[in-house]
Amino acid sequence: MGKAVKKYFALFVLPTLIAFVIAFAVPFLMGVYLSFTEFRTVSDAQFVGFANYIKAFSENNEFLFSLWFTVKFAVVSVFSINVLAFALALMLTRGIKGTNLFRTVFFMPNLIGGIVLGYIWQLIINGVLYKYGYSITSNPTFGFWGLVILMNWQMIGYMMIIYIAGIQNISTDILEAAKVDGANSFTTLFRIIIPSVMPSVTICLFLTITNSFKMFDPNLALTAGAPSKQTQMVALDIYNTFYSRSGYEGVGQAKAVMFFLVVAVIALLQLWFTRRKEVES
Amino acid sequence: MKKKVTALLLVIVVICMSISLTACGKKKSQVYFLNFKPEAANAYKEIAAAYEKETGISVKVVTAAANTYEQTLKSEIAKSDAPTIFQVNGPIGYNEWKDYCLDIKDSKLYSYLSDDTLAIKEDDGVYAVPYVVEGYGIIYNDAIMQRYFALPEKKTDITSTDEINSFDTLKAVVGDMTANLSKLGIEGVFASTSLSSGEDWRWQTHLLNVPLYYEFSENTDYDDPTLAGLNLKDIEFKYHQNFENIFDLYINNSITEKTLLGSKSTADSMAEFALGKVAMVQNGNWAWSQISDVEGNTVKANDIKFMPIYTGIDGEKGQGLCIGTENYIAINKNVTQEQQKASLDFLDWLFSSTTGKDFVTNKLDYITPFNTFTEDELPNDPLAKEVVRYMNDDSVKTVPWIFTSFPSEEFKSHIGSYLLDYAQGTRKWDEFKKELINKWKSER
Structure with a gap:
């Protein structure tokens, strides 16, 4: 069997490889190339060197502003999502009544598309703010927290499921041993449960960090950057640069490449860091 | 195997x-x-x-x-x-x-x-x-206007919409109508000044056309105001006060509080008009389908009329609709x-x-x-008929669409976001004015 697999290795890899090349490698390389060109549609590019990268910073400070906004957003939401998801996971592994129902309920928001979520939350948030004579566009702070709430609502269920899987994997022997040794629930949590679910933490952090950075459609539907692009995250800024200004397609592309590098570096650092923790435990 | x-x-x-x-x-x-x-x-x-x-x-x-x-x-x-x-x-x-x-x-x-x-x-x-x-101006519901003219508490001496022929008369009528909302059975004189992003073109493009048209047509270096707009690198925004006049009138006599305008869309405004909740809305004849398709609309087709957008610029008497x-x-x-x-x-x-x-x-x-x-092959909807009426009326002067010369989409949407800030009270009019001049220059 092993021999047969080896023999057909190329054949088996081929379909996935083709899909990967068509759907990822080619667009990615083309995107990097386009960031060095000026173009209207992807078929009429003219090479301009680093001009687009310079323009991305010199033209106005929208890119840096939205990058900073995104970083703030990511820090707040990564923290809140993981803490809340882990807390829910702990509660829902205690065997309380209706555990399955709760798990389903918390997971459900993850199945709704971002645009729909954005509009739903816009209605809810505006409904509340109207009472006080404001709307979500009145103040960028409203938009910021609106986005955080939305992101939490969407992602907590998903992360909770991953944490539940991790917690359920902890062998009861260790927990019982801890109990016999007289560890209180606080010590058990920090000395046993958290170190044991480090693999889940790695995954959850990775997913929340990358998703927070890349968030686009809820942003578009909830605030669309209003007021005055002050709640515009990087993905939306790239989209707006690319589409709503003619002659700026290349600049949008350049921003996208830089954005990719930033997210990739942060995500890799995080993986390296949490992986190390895993080994130690 | x-x-x-x-x-x-x-x-x-x-x-x-x-x-x-x-x-x-x-x-x-x-x-x-x-x-x-x-x-x-x-x-x-x-x-x-x-x-x-x-x-x-x-x-x-x-x-x-x-x-x-x-x-x-x-x-x-x-x-x-x-x-x-x-x-x-x-x-x-x-x-x-x-x-x-x-x-x-x-x-x-x-x-x-x-x-x-x-x-x-x-x-x-x-x-x-x-x-x-196409043409745009202020669309009004004549039934509501008639109700106002018949009002015993009315403070102005205007008895027909034909007498509204300047910004001052418009402002007086609108102000007095706002004071008598409940008697008129409406919730605001103007429909929401929709300022959510992508929905602000009625102001950053259409309304802005009026003051800039007057500015460009005074420029004698060019034969035509659009040509002037296309070539000018610096604009003065001489009639910014007039733009503020009309914009303030819209947002201060609106069905929606100023601070909430950022979540309103054009469709919202047209629905408010169609349901008879407001007397006026600024839009063009293309909006007819948006009025007639609203479920439960109470506005009768022959009550829907146009009036020009008055801003208080000298010589605006005899101004017509914006057509282009x-x-x-x-x-x-x-x-x-x-x-x-x-x-x-x-x-x-x-x-x-x-x-x-x-x-x-x-x-x-x-x-x-x-x-x-031919002459008989003109659309039958009330707004298009009004546009044709204004086009054929030799006593009024049409304002052409010079906004086709605005430097870029980015210029318009940027100005739109500043208008929202102004309406919400987070920016002063002066900042808006300066930004408009700067943005025109940088986008040209």
Whole structure:
């Protein structure tokens, strides 16, 4: 069997490889190339060197502003999502009544598309703010927290499921041993449960960090950057640069490449860091 | 085992091939029209069906969602099945898409233009032809106005809308109406000044047209205000006070509180008007379908009238509606000659055959700039009739659409976001004014 697999290795890899090349490698390389060109549609590019990268910073400070906004957003939401998801996971592994129902309920928001979520939350948030004579566009702070709430609502269920899987994997022997040794629930949590679910933490952090950075459609539907692009995250800024200004397609592309590098570096650092923790435990 | 695998692979290969073959087999449509006007989407579908029935040539119509035309065009035109007919929004739009515009100086469509200076030309070629003339102003519900004029508590001495002929009279009437809202049975004089992003074009483009038109027409270096707009690098924004006048009037006498305008859309405003909750709304004759299609609308067609947008500029007496076009049709240069011909034939049919013209007048409700349409072939909706009435009235002076000379989309949306900030009270008018001047310069 092993021999047969080896023999057909190329054949088996081929379909996935083709899909990967068509759907990822080619667009990615083309995107990097386009960031060095000026173009209207992807078929009429003219090479301009680093001009687009310079323009991305010199033209106005929208890119840096939205990058900073995104970083703030990511820090707040990564923290809140993981803490809340882990807390829910702990509660829902205690065997309380209706555990399955709760798990389903918390997971459900993850199945709704971002645009729909954005509009739903816009209605809810505006409904509340109207009472006080404001709307979500009145103040960028409203938009910021609106986005955080939305992101939490969407992602907590998903992360909770991953944490539940991790917690359920902890062998009861260790927990019982801890109990016999007289560890209180606080010590058990920090000395046993958290170190044991480090693999889940790695995954959850990775997913929340990358998703927070890349968030686009809820942003578009909830605030669309209003007021005055002050709640515009990087993905939306790239989209707006690319589409709503003619002659700026290349600049949008350049921003996208830089954005990719930033997210990739942060995500890799995080993986390296949490992986190390895993080994130690 | 091996046999099974081979068989399986064979099956997969066959399936894949058949899929790719059917994909190839799908025939390209001869004519592909990328429509700009969401409100006309259904009418174009009917037109395409009728044309296919008559000639057997398939017409594909795709409509871009509101305010997404540029990006839809950008991605569609890069495809192998690219739009054969698309539209540009005037000289600025033509500059962006000139590599794609076919010279149509020998086409029938161009020959139909009653005033051939309307077309977009460069050197000897004609690259885009306007297909609809539109007008905008303040739409009002005459039933409510009559109720106001009959009001015993009325404080102004104005007894008919014809007497509203300047900003001062308009302001007096509106202010007095706001004081008597409940007696008039309305919730605000003006519909919401929609300022959510992508929904602010009525202000950052249409309303801004008025003060800038007066500024540009005073510039004697150019024969024509649009030309001045296209060439000026620095503008003065001399009539900013007048822009503030009218904008303040809108937001202070509105159905919606100023701070909440950022979440309102044009459709919201039109619905408020259609349901009789407000007396006035600034929009153009294209909005008729948005009024008539609202469920439970209470406004009678013959009560819907237009009045000019007064801003208090000297010499605005006798000002008419803002009438012009930003809808220019162009043929894609990069599709096959056969497709180009089919596209021109389709347009020829639409704007000159009896069936086509019937669709244009009665379904699309277009007032066209073509001489193939006679005086009786004008749309029947109340707003279009009003536009025609103003066009034919020699005692008023039409304000042309000079906003086709605004430097870029970015300029308009940026200004729009500043208007929102102003309405919400987070920015001063002075900041808006300065930003407008700066942005014009940097985007030019």
